[in-house]
Amino acid sequence: MKEITMSSPSAASPAEITRLLSNGRRHWIRKVKDRLAAITITAGGMSVLFAILLIFFYLFYEILPLFRSASAEQVASYPITKLGDVGAPLLLAVEEQNEIAMRLDDSGKMVFFHTGSGEPIQTVAAPIPADVKISSFALESEQSQIIALGLSNGSALLLRHDYTAHYGDNGAREIVPSVVYPYGEQALSLDTPEALLAIAARSSDAGLLVIGATEGGKLVARKWEKHEDFLSGDTTTEEVTLHVPDVDIRPAHLLISPDQKWLYALAADGNYRVIDLLASNVVDSGRFFASGELTDARFLLGGISIMVASDHGELSQWFMVRKPDSAPQLTRIRSFSDSGTAVTQLAVEHRRKGFVTVDAKHQLQIYYATSQRRMLSVPTGEAPVRSLAFSPRANGLIYEDGSGELHFWSVANDHPEVSWSALWDKVWYENYPQPDYVWQSSSSNSDFEAKYSLMPLAFGTLKAALYAMAVAAPLSICGALFTAYFMSPVLRRKIKPLIELMAALPTVILGFLAGLWLAPVVEHNLPGIFFVLIFMPISVLLFALLWNQIPFAWRKWIPEGWQPLVLVPLVLLVTYACFALSAPVEHALFGGDLRSWMRREWDLDYSQRNALIVGIAMGFAVIPNIFSIAEDAIFSVPKHLSYGSLALGATPWQTLVGVVLPTASPGIFSALMIGLGRAVGETMIVLMAAGNTPIMDANIFEGMRTLSANIAVEIGETAVNSTHYRVLFLAAFVLFLFTFVLNTVAEAIRQRLRRRYSVI
């Protein structure tokens, strides 16, 4: 044995000290390393958890702008005297880039000026004869920028303010305004010597239609029809006088629909008449308000909806509604304000269904029609507003007040189309006979009303998930009961991984099989599917009864817990028989085609990709999830519980129902929740097997579109940061929250269950 020398501190050799010192340094290095590791891992761990939080907050950040209200602030204001000697304003307008504005006064003088400074750029006087005055004016539409001036000699002058961009040598852009006369500088005669007190114009590919209301209360209409020669491509114009029936009101406003079919004549007292220009008769008449005078009426974008405002503060949207079996009627769709304060000014957005009003208390309010939302309400100042206009992109606003000041505002109003009610309630869209849930996010034409109702998608999601659960829940829970409680351990070790393997099966494969293989098979063997549903339980029951009757000596060849194996031939046979019977039965009972029979007899439509297919395919995808968790829950019920029950004389089934199931039921419930969560969020199967039509129909033979499939279908065609883009994020957020809550509840239940087992 070696002698251990204890070196006393006083007698330490230099070598000893170095050793100790270096040991100390090494110790120090190790300590630093330890600290570093702790810091790195903590930082790393925290950052991962942060990344997970980020998902939630990012989705939230993307959808937040949807619910923000608009904002506006004054950019510039200047007196109209800057523009020179001008009269009362008829119209204000701003061009696309918000750089140049135009003011038209009652003498027909148009002044173009810089929006920022009010510096005039160009002044153009409309070619009106000296002794003639402007007696009325109207906009053809906001987008076309065509103005129709009704003159006191019974003629009409059409002009358009136009802007062209020029690029200088240094790349600087200069916008040059101009006035164009699309139908000539000569005023168009309407065949009447009387002054036009109201005018309306519509220009289309077919030609120009101008209608005026004379001092005598008559309506005069004239049409310049364009005819194109197919061979030469030349166009010729033919002038036609249109007969318009007389109306019993004095029209203050005239509006023509873009298809030149409807003429709306609106009187100052709020009475209206709707005239069918093709049939030349009055189809509808009525009054907008119970009391009060009409202050203004404008078409919203697209020329379908009319916004009307009254001096009693009423503000409502109207359009023609065609109810089944009755003539179209002008119908009040929704009201925006009934504050009692007179609405004095009304202007509409050029590219969306939004509008702005100013009331007698000088409050400026921005609304959006479809979502019935007031986006903004701000005071304008002390003087009443005399004229008001949106810029084409609705990001600017110009108005003139009674004190002769022009004000230019910038407006931020990015997502007015969405509101809680637009997303989740029935909305009365243009051209629809009644309010409805509709998802239609895009269309080919630009004056389209986007329909962002999430209801059809949420409905589709739940429909798909519920049909899937209807398939998966019984199969997986019954299977789990048997596997956990009755199955022989040898078989269980084989069966469980096999079913769990399904969970790893890519859903794109299930979706592909569902869409391309299962859907045609089901379509051709529809009765067979029902036979399987009916005869499978019956035959299993009969088989069980028969099994009970055969002698025990035979039965024992199949040990307890191997019943599924015995059933394999039975299940295969019954399935085969059902499908083999399918065609003959269809032939005998349903005239060879069950689908058309159902359509005839029950009014049930059948689409090839439907909820039944989705239910089977997605049920298949969900089975392993539910099975695995439910099986674990049942299997881990402490054995002494069931032994106790069995010892007291209960049969295995009684033990299962009376003892095991109640104990494991929270676990089974959480399995179902997790299965539902997966079914709700599944994308590929529904994308491929559900047909993707966003309809609300509980019919099992109709398809649907789910939230997740909708994202997959539409995300590619949206502009980044558009309303549509953000609504898709909202759909993702709804999915996220829904599944997260489902899973959290399920997980909490499971954890509690685990604790309870450990106590028992």
Added chain:
Amino acid sequence: MALAQQSRLSLREWVKSGEPFIWFNAAAVTISTIAVVGLLLLLATRGLGHFWPGTVYQFKYSQQGVEPQHLLAELVESESVAIEQLQASGMQIDIKTPFVRRDLLKLGNRDLLGHDFSWVLHPWLSDTQQPVDAMVLERREWGNFYGYLRQIKQNGAVIADSKTDDGTVWQTLQKQLESASKLHDAIATIEKKEIGTINYKLDQLRLDARKLELNKASLTDTQIAVKQERFESERMGLQEKYKGLQSNLENLYQQAGRDSLVAETADGRSVEIPLAKIVHAYRPNAMNVFQKIHFYFAKLWEFLTAEPREANTEGGIFPAIFGTVAMVMIMSIIVTPFGVIAAVYLREYAKQGLVTRIVRIAVNNLAGVPSIVYGMFGLGFFVYFLGANIDHAFFAAALPAPTFGTPGLLWASLTLALLTLPVVIVATEEGLSRIPRSLREGSLALGATKAETLWRVVLPMASPAMMTGLILAVARAAGEVAPLMLVGVVKLAPALPVDGNFPFVHLDRKFMHLGFHIYDVGFQSPNVEAARPLVYATALLLVIIIALLNFSAVALRNHLREKYRALEM
């Protein structure tokens, strides 16, 4: 089990004992199992059957009210339909039986017939033959051709004719085809590889020049001039090279266009087809079993290694396999360290309490969040936010064309890494929790620091669990499609994400993916009928890959359990 079961029971007792319910439960297990096995069998038979050279039949098809036609076709499938359904679709049928057999024939010859699949009524088929000299041509365009070989031409002159000697014609064809396919390969190499490289370099030069323009302020005029001169000379050099290759190509094209064959279709039409347009020519009815097996494996190999043709409905799926593997590998590189660190933090460093428990539940639940939500996050955050900022900072020269501000391989990998993070965290945590406390305490008692204990004792022991987690993550990532559609997968990528051009791995490129390939070919393809067998084969391949990954995860887990069992003793 219970005594009551040992004898026959009266009906009442039987119901009361719960026996029928047990049978119902057993049936549920049976149905689930049959469904799984059936699905795998369906995929296997349809997927693998496609490559077998099917018999080619010649029929006389006497459709009611139409002149009889001669058809040369493969039989794809048969089904029985009710006469009413056919009549409802406007067919005139004088068959009296309630049901009639209907055959789906693959007729090929899409350029001549307009369609390459056709349903025919079996009773109207007659004179069924299996002509030995029926020839199938797999073409680069227009799908298969079915017909009889008549002549082989070179520069328009007939060099072999079936009238004089049938055997030599066939041999000549095989020989000429071999040289034609060599020419085709040479052309492909030049077009794809060499010209591709030149294009890539030219593009880089363009970007360098643009970069120079952007940095003008920080350089002197002479520096700029020198650089511009260099760019110009390099550009000239590349253009020179390109011209050389171009003339080379023209030469090859001329050679390739020299040979052609003349074939006769079943209805007697004579068709001339350039050999350059043909991939394979074979006579399935003349092949014996061994030849067929050889052909089968050659086709299988082609499927795995070749590029897709004809809008992905023919040829191979190599780019999709490659893209899937590349994406999964990059994802693994990202997800493993982060997942492990997060798990170690949660288990070893974080204070165990309510917060940790909540975090754990949250992480667990993220595994259940729909994958499309991750896709949206990836698109919004990675692509449009991170990517756009990276572009502004580092790739300003390429703007407004985005480099990283558009879906691509990197973002797809990152998105899937996030998606599979919970899987790795949960698996690693489980592994860490299984390591006996005594081991850790032993290490600490011997004077090791916490980090040393972690590095030398805990992590090595938990490594199989990490591997399990990683494999499960890979399996999930390989099968996930929905988020990828948003962040980088395309139906046809012009180039692989890895090639010979610096920097060799192009993380900004879009890529192809097996799962998306299935969706795209199965549902977006113009000719679904022709594409279907390939989709089955692709699906089978994907299932095999994922099943293998899962089985290895299970095996690793079992191995791990064995190991701890030994320790616990």
